[in-house]
Amino acid sequence: MNIIIALAYLLSSILFILGLKNLGSPKTARRGNQLAMTAMLIAIIVTLTKNEILDFTLIIIGLIIGSAIGAIIARKVQMTAVPQMVALFNGLGGGASALVALAEYNRFSGDLRIDVIISMVVSLFIGTVTFTGSLVAFGKLQGLIRSAPVVFKAQRFLNILLFTLFLIMGIIVIINPANSTGLLIILAIALILGILFVMPIGGADMPVVISTLNSCSGLAAAATGFVLSNNILIICGALVGASGFILTRIMCKAMNRSLVNIIFGPVGTVSVNNNNNDKRKVINYTEEDASIMLEAAKKVIIVPGYGLAVAQAQFALQELVTMLINKGIHVRYAIHPVAGRMPGHMNVLLAEANVSYDLLFDLNGINGEFKNTDVALIVGANDVINPSARTNKESPLYGMPILNADQAKTVVICKRSLSPGFSGVDNELFYQENTLMIFGDAKESINKMIQLLKT
C-alpha cells in the first residue's frame, strides 16, 4: 500500500464520516451531502492512481456511461418517484459489490486465503440479495409489480430452506475455494432470496425495507473491502451498515412498528382506516417534522380549538409562538367564533397565557390570509376547520363559516387521534396531502416542538 494513497484514503474516510454526520440534521444536510461527494471524488481519483490498475480505457468508458445514466435519471425523476429511485440505485450498489466479488474470485481463481473467500461469499450473497430485493422494491413502488403483499403458503419454510442451503454451500465453497459451481449456486440462491424477501411486504412499508437493504449494501461494500483488504471500503461500508441500521430503527419507531413485524407481519400494509380506500392513509408525522416546517416558514397561523382547553396547552403554545416570533416568523392566532365550548372560550384560555390581544384575529380578519400562509398549526381544533362545512350539504356543519386552514401550504394538526369533534363529523382535512398529523396530547406535542426548535 502506497503511503500517499493510504493517507488520501484516510482523508476521504474522514470526509465521509463528517458528511454522514452532517446529513443527519436538517440544517447541515446539504453540506453533508457535498462533503460525502468530495470524499467519493477523492477516493476515486486516488484509486485510479493505484499501480494495480493497468487499463484505463474501459474504466473511463464505464465511468462515463455510469455517470451519464445516473445524472439523467437523477435529473429527470419526479420528486414523487424518489423512493423507487433510491431503491434502484441501492440495488445497483449491491449488485456492483457482488460483481466485484465475482471478478476477484475469477481473478485469483481458487487460490484464496480463507478470510478472503469468506469475505467473497458474504459480499456475493449480501450484494445479490440487496440487488434483487431492491429491484422488487423498485418495481412495487413504480407500479411495475403489484404493490400489495404477495404471500403464499410455504413461503417462510421456503425462505428457511434456501437460507440453510446457502449456509451449506457457503461452507463447502470456503473449504474448497476452487469450487466455482458452489459459488454460482450461492449466487442463484441469493437472487431468489432477495425476491422472496421483499415480495410479501406491502408498498407502505417499502421505505423501511429500502433502508434495511441500504444497510445491507453497506455491509456488502465492507465485505468487498475485506476481499480487497481495502480500508476505505471497510470504513464506508461499516458506516453505511451501522447508520442504515439506526435509520431503519428510527423509521420503524416513527411508524410504530417493529422491523420483525414489518418483515414477517401477516399483512404488510399500514392503514389506519382499513375499511376505507387507499387515500385515507395517514402517516404518523412527528414533532420534528412539524418543527422543521415551522422553522422553514415565513408565515404561520395558529388555530386553537377545544382540545387546547382540554390539554391546557395554552401556556406551552404561547411559548412556542414567542419563540417563532423571535426567529422572525410572522405568527398570528386565528380564533373561530365557536371554537371551544362556550363563547369566548379561546379568549379565556389565551388570556391566561398572557397572549397579546394584538396576535388574535377573528374569522373575518384572517380567513383571507391562509392562502398566503406557509404553515397552519391546528391545536386541538376540528369542526372549525372542517372543509365539509363549505361543500357537503349533507354535513351537519354545512353552512357554518370555517377557518380556511386547508388553504395553507402545509397544515400541521395536533390531536390525539382521528376521532371527530363536537359535531361528530369526520374531517377530510386529516387525509389531505399537505397535512401532517401529529398524534398526541396537544401540550406534550407543543412542548416537544419547543424543545426541538431550541436546538
Next chain:
Amino acid sequence: MNIIIALAYLLSSILFILGLKNLGSPKTARRGNQLAMTAMLIAIIVTLTKNEILDFTLIIIGLIIGSAIGAIIARKVQMTAVPQMVALFNGLGGGASALVALAEYNRFSGDLRIDVIISMVVSLFIGTVTFTGSLVAFGKLQGLIRSAPVVFKAQRFLNILLFTLFLIMGIIVIINPANSTGLLIILAIALILGILFVMPIGGADMPVVISTLNSCSGLAAAATGFVLSNNILIICGALVGASGFILTRIMCKAMNRSLVNIIFGPVGTVSVNNNNNDKRKVINYTEEDASIMLEAAKKVIIVPGYGLAVAQAQFALQELVTMLINKGIHVRYAIHPVAGRMPGHMNVLLAEANVSYDLLFDLNGINGEFKNTDVALIVGANDVINPSARTNKESPLYGMPILNADQAKTVVICKRSLSPGFSGVDNELFYQENTLMIFGDAKESINKMIQLLKT
C-alpha cells in the same frame, strides 16, 4: 499477534468505548465506570497471557504494590481532596508511559524503525510533561506549593526556547536513534517544561489544567501504543485524548474562559469579587447542575420573588413543578408575605400560571420545612431569603421575617447577577457553600432545566 489476544483486545476496546459513553451521562455514569473497569481487567489478563512475557514475578509484585497503594489512597482520600488525587494519578499515568518508552528504547538499544523512534520520542516527551505538570497541579491543590500563579519575566521566552530545543533534539534522535544522550536531554527538557507549564496557573483554573493533562496522558498512551504496535493502547489512548479534549472545552465554556486565556492569561485566578476575600468566590453553575440536584431530590421548595415577575417566568416555573411532581418529587411553593412589589404579587403571577392553591404555603406554614428539604429553588427572590435579616442588626432588613431557604441541603438561586434586591443589601446566601448560583434570566434558566429534565 495471536488471534485470541487480538479479539480479546477488541472486546476490551469495545467495552472501553461503551464505558466512556456511559460515563458522560448522570444516569449511567456508574455503570460506565464499571464497564471501563471490566475492560481494563480483560486487557491486563490478556496481556499477561502473551508469550512475549517471560518473567511474572516482578510483574505480580508490581501489580500488588500498585494496587495496594492505589486502593489505600482511593479509600482514604477526603472527598474534598479528589481533584488533587486525580492530578496525582494522572501524573503517574503519564510517567508510566514515559517509562515504558525508555524501557523499550533500552530493550532495542538503537535498532529502531523510524516510526517507532518517533513514537518513542513523542511518548517520552508528552508522558514526562504530563508527569511533572500533574505533580505541580497536585502540589498546588494540596497546598504544598503556593496556589497563586507564579509568574516571572522571561517565562514565555523560556518556554519557547525549551520547546525549540526539544524539537531540535527530537530530530537528532530520530535521525540517529542510537543517540541516547539526546533522549535523556529530551527527558530533562520535558521535566522542566511540565513544571513551567503549570506553575503560572492559579488554583481555581486547576481543573481545566488537569483535564488538559489528562488528555495528554491519553495521547502519551497512544504513542506508547505506536511504539509497541499495540492496538488497544492506541484506541484507548485516542479515546482519552479526544474525550479529554472535549471535556476541557466543555469546562472552559462553563467557566466562560478560553483555554488559551487560562494558560497564557495574565493572572490565572477567577474571582467574581476581586476586591473581596477568597470566601466570596462564586462558581457559575449551570442549569444542568440544577436539574441533576432537582432530579435527585425528594423534597423541593420553590421560593419565587420579584424577579419571577420581571422575567414573566411563572408559566415555565409551573411547568417545571408539574414535571417534578410527576417524577414523584414533593414540591411546594413558599410565598413570602412581601415577595414582589405589591401585596399578593406572587399570587397574581402564580394564579396566571394556574398553579393550584394547594401548592402554595405562606411563611408560617413552611418555614419549619426547609431544614428537611433537599433543594430550595429560588427564582428571582433576594431580600426575602436574606439571612442578614435574622442576624445582622445593622441591616435595613433586620427584623423582617424571612424564609429559611438557607437551611435546605442545597440552595439553587436563579437570578441575573449578584446585584441586590429592593433593599439594596448584599446577600451572603449567594456565597454559601451549598448554594448553586445559576445566572441568567429566570425564564430562560427554568426553561433550560425543563428541557434537561425531559431527557
Next chain:
Amino acid sequence: MKIGIPKEIYEGEKRVAIVPKMVTQLINDGHEVFIETGAGDKSYFVDAKYERANAVIVKDKQLLYSEIDVIFKIQPPQREEFEMMKDGTTYIGFLSSALTAEFFKLMNERYITSFAMEFIPRISRTQSMDALSSMASIAGYRAVLTAAQYLGKFFPLLMTAAGTIPPAKVLVVGAGVAGLQAIATARRLGARVEAFDTRPAVKEQVESLGAQFIEMELVADAETTTGYAKEMTEEFMKKEREIIGDRTAQNHVVITTAQLFGKKAPILITEEMVKKMQEGSVIIDLAAEQGGNCEITEPGKNICKHGVTICGLLNLPSTLPIDASSMYSRNITQFFRHLYSTEDRKLDFEDKITKSSCVTHNGEIVNDYVIKAIRKGANT
C-alpha cells in the same frame, strides 16, 4: 325592506335591538332602517351615531310602526305596542315569556308574522343567530361581578404581610353557557371554583376551564336530543340537593343557572340549606326569571336572610347594555338575513330554521312546539 327599531319600553331594559354598525350592514344589504329617537340612549348609542350610519331617526313611535315592514325588538311586545303595529308586519324578538292566549289573539288579528329568537334551533350554522347563548354569556359574566360586589371578601388568594387571605370559593350549579362563563370569570378573578351539572358531557368542559367538577351518580340520558337538560325525577332531585347542600355550606358564593327549556326552574337550594351557609355568603340565582333555583329567591330583588345575600336579579344582560346590544344586534341581523336570503325575499317555510322559529303567520299559530304546548295545557 323597511326595518324599524322602536325604543324598548320594558322597565329597566337598557339594550337596543340594533347598533349603528349593524345599521350600516343592513343598509348595504339594500334595506332601509328606521329607528325611534333615543332608542339607544341607555346603551350609549346616541342618535348621532345612528344618523352617521344613515338610519332614519323617527321622533314619533306611531309613525315608526306605520312605516315599516319588519320590527326588530328585544323584549316581547306589550299591549300598547301591539296597538301601533301595522297589519302584516313581521316581528322578530324574544317571545317565549309572552306566549299567552292574548298574545296569539293580538298577533293573529293583525296577521303579524312573528319570529321568536328562542326558537331558533341550536345547530352549528345557527350559532351566529343564537341570542340565548350570547345573552347567557353576559349573564354568567355579570353574575360573578355581582357576587364579587356583594361578597365581603377577596376573590383571589393573597399572601401578604397582613396575613394570608384564602381565596373565595365559588360553586356554580348548572354549567350551560351562562354557567361556563361564570366559571371562567370567577377563575379569572382567582376564586376556587367547583361546578355541578346533570349532563355528564359537561365534566370535561368544566375541567377545561380549570374548575373542579362535583361528581354524582349521573343519569345516563340527562340530555335531550337538542342538547338541553331533561327534567329529573323527584328522587334524583332529592339526591342532588343533598350533594349540593354539602357543598353550599363550604362555598362563599353560589351561582345557580339550572334551567329546563320552557319549564319552571328546579328548586336546588332550600331554605334549610341557606341556613347552613356561612355568614356573609352570596347566592346569585340566574334562574330567577323562571322562578329561581333557590327556594327563597325573590325574583327582581336582593334579600339578606340568615346572613346570606340572595340576589334574584332579572334581565342581567341589560346591565351590560353596550355589548349586550352589539351581540343581540348581530344575532338578529344574521337571523333576519337568513330568513330573507332567497332572491325574491320571500319566507321559505321548508327551511328548518324558519319553520322552527316562526310562531304566528298569516293569522295562524304555525309553531309545532307551541301548538303541542297549547294542546297539553288544554288537556290538563
Next chain:
Amino acid sequence: MKIGIPKEIYEGEKRVAIVPKMVTQLINDGHEVFIETGAGDKSYFVDAKYERANAVIVKDKQLLYSEIDVIFKIQPPQREEFEMMKDGTTYIGFLSSALTAEFFKLMNERYITSFAMEFIPRISRTQSMDALSSMASIAGYRAVLTAAQYLGKFFPLLMTAAGTIPPAKVLVVGAGVAGLQAIATARRLGARVEAFDTRPAVKEQVESLGAQFIEMELVADAETTTGYAKEMTEEFMKKEREIIGDRTAQNHVVITTAQLFGKKAPILITEEMVKKMQEGSVIIDLAAEQGGNCEITEPGKNICKHGVTICGLLNLPSTLPIDASSMYSRNITQFFRHLYSTEDRKLDFEDKITKSSCVTHNGEIVNDYVIKAIRKGANT
C-alpha cells in the same frame, strides 16, 4: 393589658378593628380583650364568634371605655367617643384626617397616648403593621370591580359567534399599592391596561404585571427619601395632564390613585378631558378622600356627566368588610405587640417605630412631623 374594641360609629364603616382570630392571639399573649356587642356584625363577625375566642362582650359602650387600657379603633375618635375615654388610656387607630386643634386639646386634656397607624414608618420590618398598604390593596381591587359594574362593556376580549367584543381599556394613574392592585385585577379580568406614575421605578413594576407603562419625560427625583411621590411643579403637571388627556379619550375606564402624603390630591383630569372621553366610560377616583384627582369628582357620590360616570367613592376598604377587618386587625395587633414588646410593657420612645407613630403622650404633642406641620400652619 386590657384591650377594648368599641363599635365603629363612623357612618358607613363596616369594618371592625379586631377579628376573633386575633383575639385568641392577644389573649395568648396575656392580654384581656373587651369588645362592644355587635361591633363585628357588619363584617359578619358576630358576637358568638368573639365569645368563642374568649373575648368579653360588653353591652355598654361607656362601661367598655372605662374598663380598658388600650383602645383599638379604625376611624378617628369623634367627640362623643373622646368623652367616654378614661384618662391616660392608649389609643391606636387611623388619625391623620383628624389632626385638628380640637383633637389635640381633647387628647392632651385626658393625657391620652395616641398612635396613628399612618405614621408607622414604611421600612422592611414594619410591613406587617402597614395598614395603609393593606387597605390600599383592597381599594385597588374594589376600584376595578366597581368600574366593571358600572361599565356597560365586557372587560375581557370575546370572540364569539355574535361578533368580536374588544376588551375594555383601563388606564391607571398612580401605580402605588392601590394602583398596582388595580392593574393586577383589571388584567385578571382581561382588560388591556396601561398605567402612569411620576416615579420612574414604577415602570418595571407595572410591566411585571403585564400592563403597559406610559412613558413621559420624568423628573429624576420624583421620590422622597421615604419612597413617597413628591409634589410636582405646575409646569410638570400641565404636561402630565396633556399626556393623560390623550390617553383618557382612548380608555373606557380610568382609575386614579395619585396622592401626595399629607397633601391635597393633584388634579390630573379636568372637565375638558372628561368631555373628550367616550360615552359610557367610567372614572374611579380613589383620591376622592383627598379631594379627588378629577376636577368634577364629588367625594362620596357617583355622578354622570358628559356621558361619563365618575365615582368618588369614599372608604372603599369598608366595602370588603371581612377581609379588610382581618388585615387591619393583624396590622394593629402586630403594631401593638411591637409597642409593648419590652419585658415591663413600657413604651420605648428611643425606638424609631414608636417614636414616629406616637402623636400625643402625657398631655403633649410628641410627633415631629405634626409639630412641624403645626408650626408651618401657624406661620401662614
Next chain:
Amino acid sequence: MIEPLLVSVYIFTLAIFVGFETITKVPPLLHTPLMSGTNAISGITLVGALISAGAGHSTLSTVLGLLAVIIATINVVGGFMVTDRMLEMFKKGKKKN
C-alpha cells in the same frame, strides 16, 4: 496470514461505532434524503469495481469489473444528485411535493 484480517476487523468495528454514534435522531422528513445519501455513500464499492476492472487479469474479470463500474457509478452519481435535489427543495420550506 491472519493479521490483515484482524486489522480489517478492528477498523470495521471502530467504523461501526462511528456509524452508530453519528446518526442518532433524524426527523421523518429527513428519512428519505438521509437514506438516499447513505445509499450514495455505499456506492464506495465503485473503488473495488475500479480495481477489478483495471487490474486487467482475465476478460471475464474485466467484463464483470466494467459492469460493476457502470452500475456503481450510476449508484454514486445518481444517488448524490437526487439527494442534493431533495435537500435543496426541502430547505426552502416548500410543502411536500
Next chain:
Amino acid sequence: MIEPLLVSVYIFTLAIFVGFETITKVPPLLHTPLMSGTNAISGITLVGALISAGAGHSTLSTVLGLLAVIIATINVVGGFMVTDRMLEMFKKGKKKN
C-alpha cells in the same frame, strides 16, 4: 516497513472520532468524575508496562518496566475506585460536601 504504522494511524483516527462523538454534553457536576474516569482509562499504558517489565531483556528495561507497572497500577486502581466513590455519593443526591 511503513504498513503497520499506517494501520495504527487508521485505528488512531477512527478512535479519535469515537472519542469526540461519545462525549458531547456533560454537566459541571459530572466534570470531576468524568475526568477521573478517563484518567483511569488512560492507565491502559499499564498494558505497555507489563510487556516492558515482562519481556525480561535487560535489567534496566525490567526495572523501568517494573516502576512503570507500579505507577500505572496506582493510576488504574486508584482512578477507578475514586471515580466510583464519587459517583456513588453523587447518585444519592447529597449536597456537595
